[in-house]
Amino acid sequence: MTEQCGVPRNIRLLVSYDGTDFSGWQRQSSDRSVQGEIEAALERIHKKPVSLSGSGRTDAGVHAAGQVANFYTDIRNMAPERFIPALNALLPRDVRVLESLEASPDFHARFDAKLRTYRYYIIPGRRGLPHELRYAMQIWRTPDLELLNTYARCLLGETDCSVFASPKDPSKSRSRYIEQAYFFSEGGFLVFEISANAFLWKMVRSILGTLLYCEEKKISPGEFREILRSRDRTLAGPTAVPQGLFLWKIDYYRS
Structure with missing residues (x-):
């Protein structure tokens, strides 16, 4: 584990974590x-600091089933899977890794990502x-799944997501390409899955909170589209709590 020579190797990791007791992904x-x-x-393995790059940042309390990260190592006599x-x-x-x-030497977990997928778990009605409440949001009703999916379809494609943006988000552009967004039932949970090329800060939780708010108020799909076009965060719903959210998987252009 200590023989070192030549060009550093690029190691790609698939990581899962329970975000409950973390300030988030990014080092603090x-x-x-x-x-x-x-x-x-x-650092303990290499006997020196090693920098790790992640596919994206998750906030405090948010979990991951499929976070991807990469680092460079000059350890030559260790098979990649031994990490x-x-x-x-x-x-x-x-x-857990x-x-x-x-x-490949120039692979980057963040910059080579093509699509990021999140799932949000809800306990409906x-x-x-106790163990479920650590990883899902409790709501005391059973939402209209068809209406939720009607709203979700309005998000698809190149979408101005200003209505879901936090005032503290530093992004210059608030346009994102949303590949898929839909709700489904799974084992007593209502699950919201969404995939996009990138997300604004707290965007998934803002979307989920807005969709549930609109469904509860029985807002029409036309009114929902007007909310989207307004770019006004005050017209949208609340930001959902973090514990139901999982970074589910990352798709890449290359490995």
Whole structure:
């Protein structure tokens, strides 16, 4: 594990984590972060600091089933898959490396991402069990699935997402290409899945909160489109709580 020579290898990781007790993905100077935990484990393996790049940032309390990250290593005598047990032995139980492989030298987890998919889990019209409440939002009604999906279809394509944007979002453009957005039932949960080329800060939670708000108020699809066109955040619904949200998977142009 210590023989080092030649050009650094680029290692791509598939990472899952329970975001409950983290300040988010991005390393912080004092608060606990997922990136910080993995970089600390990599430093112990390499005996020096190692920088980790992620496919995107998740906020405090948000989970991941399929976060992708990459780092460069000058360790030559270690098969890429051996980083899985090596890292998991050093990481806390709420972060797991699921896959490790050698990527092309110029692969970048963030900049090469083609599509990012999130899922949001909702407990509808029933009392959630304690372990479920850690990973889903409780609502005390059963929403109209057909109406929710009618709204969701209005989001598809190149969409100005200003109505879902936080005032603190630094993005210059608030236009995003939304590939898919739909609701479905799964094992006692209502699930919202959305895929886009990129997302604004808190955008998925803002969309989900708005869709549920509009459904509860029985707003017509035409009125929903007017809300979208307004670009006015005050006309949309509340931002949903973080614990139901999962970064589900990342699709790439190349590996």
